[in-house]
Amino acid sequence: xNYNDAAFLTERIPLGDKRALSRAITLVENEDxxxxxxxxxxxxxxxxxxxxxxxxxxxxxxxxxxxVLAKEFKSRGNKVGIIAVDPTSPFTGGALLGxxxxxxxxxxxxxxxxxSMASRGGTGGLARTTTQVADVxxxxxxxxxxxxxxxxxxxxxxxxxxxxxxxxVLVPEAGxxxxxxxxxxxxxADIFAINKADRDGAEILKSELxxxxxxxxxxxxxxxxxxxxxxxxxxxxxxxxLVDTVYKHKEHLEASGKFHKNRQSQAEIKIRDIVRAEIGxxxxxxxxxxxxxxxxxxxxxxxKIDPYSAARTxxxxxxxxx
Amino acid sequence: xxxxxxxxxxxxxxxxxxxxxxxxxxxxxAGMEVIYTGLRQTPEMVVEAALQEDVDFVALxxxxxxxxxxxxxxxxxxxxxxxxxVVLTGGGIIPPEDMDKLHQMGIxxxxxxxxxxxxxxxxxxxxxxxxxxx
Ligand SMILES: Nc1nc2c(ncn2[C@@H]2O[C@H](COP(=O)(O)OP(=O)(O)OP(=O)(O)O)[C@@H](O)[C@H]2O)c(=O)[nH]1
Ligand SMILES: [Mg+2]
Numbered sequence: 001x002n003y004n005d006a007a008f009l010t011e012r013i014p015l016g017d018k019r020a021l022s023r024a025i026t027l028v029e030n031e032d033x034x035x036x037x038x039x040x041x042x043x044x045x046x047x048x049x050x051x052x053x054x055x056x057x058x059x060x061x062x063x064x065x066x067x068v069l070a071k072e073f074k075s076r077g078n079k080v081g082i083i084a085v086d087p088t089s090p091f092t093g094g095a096l097l098g099x100x101x102x103x104x105x106x107x108x109x110x111x112x113x114x115x116s117m118a119s120r121g122g123t124g125g126l127a128r129t130t131t132q133v134a135d136v137x138x139x140x141x142x143x144x145x146x147x148x149x150x151x152x153x154x155x156x157x158x159x160x161x162x163x164x165x166x167x168x169v170l171v172p173e174a175g176x177x178x179x180x181x182x183x184x185x186x187x188x189a190d191i192f193a194i195n196k197a198d199r200d201g202a203e204i205l206k207s208e209l210x211x212x213x214x215x216x217x218x219x220x221x222x223x224x225x226x227x228x229x230x231x232x233x234x235x236x237x238x239x240x241x242l243v244d245t246v247y248k249h250k251e252h253l254e255a256s257g258k259f260h261k262n263r264q265s266q267a268e269i270k271i272r273d274i275v276r277a278e279i280g281x282x283x284x285x286x287x288x289x290x291x292x293x294x295x296x297x298x299x300x301x302x303x304k305i306d307p308y309s310a311a312r313t314x315x316x317x318x319x320x321x322x
Numbered sequence: 323x324x325x326x327x328x329x330x331x332x333x334x335x336x337x338x339x340x341x342x343x344x345x346x347x348x349x350x351x352a353g354m355e356v357i358y359t360g361l362r363q364t365p366e367m368v369v370e371a372a373l374q375e376d377v378d379f380v381a382l383x384x385x386x387x388x389x390x391x392x393x394x395x396x397x398x399x400x401x402x403x404x405x406x407x408v409v410l411t412g413g414g415i416i417p418p419e420d421m422d423k424l425h426q427m428g429i430x431x432x433x434x435x436x437x438x439x440x441x442x443x444x445x446x447x448x449x450x451x452x453x454x455x456x
Contacts, residue, residue, distance in 0.1 A: 100357060
C-alpha cells in the first residue's frame, strides 16, 4: 500500500480506489516525473467517458449548473466525474477553489467524484494539465466527465479542444448575441445555456442569440443547429432538457463521424504538445547548445548576425550534435 | 515546487462563515491552494472532500461549541479512509482545556479567538514545508 508509487497507483485505479485516483491526479497536476508512467500505463483504459465542458463568464452559475447536471446524468445511470478549474493568482501563486460550495447536493452521497484544479498559469480557462487529469479520471471508469472552466473572458477557449460537447453558459445580463459573437463563444459552443432565466431578459437574449446565429454560416457545425436553452440552475429547471440536448449532440457527432474526427484531432494536439515539450527539452537543456545560443544572442546584440540567421546556425549545430 | 493544499470547512449547523473565509483568503494570498467547501458539512463530507482533493491539511472552523464531537469524528473518519498523513487543525471558540484534550487525541494545532492571521499563515507555511520535504 504505497500511494506514492506509480505502479501501485496504476494497479489500483482500475479497481475503483478513489484515493489512488486522487493521488494520481496530484502527481499529474504537479507534473511529477511519476506522472508519465501513470498516464502511459492507464491510457489504454481511456476513451470511454463522454466529456462535457461547461464554460462562461464568472458567476454565470456554471458550478450550480454542474451540480444539477451531474445529478441528472447520474439519475440516468451514469457514473459521473467532475473537474472544476478556478484561477491561480498570478501574484501569489495561490488559489481559492470554491466550486464545491455549489455542488453540495451532487456530492452528498459520495458517488460523484469531484476534483478542483487551480489554473496554475494555464491561460485558456484550463490548467496546463487538465486534459491529462481528465484522461486519468477517464481510466477510472466514469461514463460522463464534466469539466468546468475558469470564468472565461475573451480568448480563453481551450475547452472546446478538450471535450466532446461544449456548453456555453450565459446570463441575461451578459449583453446580446453580438457580444457572444465578438468573444468567439459561438465558435466554441455546441449548446448555449442561458442560465438565471428566472431573471428578466432571458427570452430577449435567446432571440438575440438566435438572430446572431442565423447570420452565421454553419461552418464548424455542419448540420448541427446551435440550440439555445433556458435554465434556472438554482432550481434545477431546464436541466433535463439540457441533458437531452447533450445526448442529441452526442448522437449528431456519432452519426456524422465528427466524434471520431474530433477525438483524433485532440489526440493529435496531445502528440504535438509532447513533441514540442520534448524538442524544447533536447534543445534548451543541452549545455553545449546553450553555449551556442549564448554566443549567437551576443552576436545579435552586437549586430553581427540577425536572429533568423542565428536560428538557422543554431539548428545546424543541433543537427550536427545528433 | 508542489503546492500546499488546504481544505477549509465549516462543519455543524451554525450559519456564519466569515472567519473561515478570511482564513481561506489569507492562505491563498500566502500562495497555497485552498479548497473551500462552504457551510453545514458533515464529518463524512469533509473527509470525502479531503480524499477527492488530496489535501495536506483539513482546517475546521467551529463556533457552535461542538468541537469536542466534531474534531474527534473527523479524525476518526480520516483514519478510516487511510488519510493519516492529513494534518487536522482548525479554530473557533475552544477553551484551553478542550484544546489540550484534542491535542492528546492527535489533532494538530488549534487556534482560539483573537489569533492573528499572520500566526495562522505561518503555522501552515511551516508545517507545509515539513510535509513537502518528507
Ligand atoms: N437567480 C439565479 N441565481 C443563480 C442561478 N444559478 C446560479 N445562481 C447564483 O449565481 C451565483 C454564482 O453561481 P456559481 O455557480 O458559483 O457561478 P460560477 O459560474 O460557477 O462562478 P465562477 O466559478 O466563480 O466563475 C451564486 O450566487 C448562485 O446561487 C439561477 O439559475 N438563478
Ligand atoms: Mg464555479
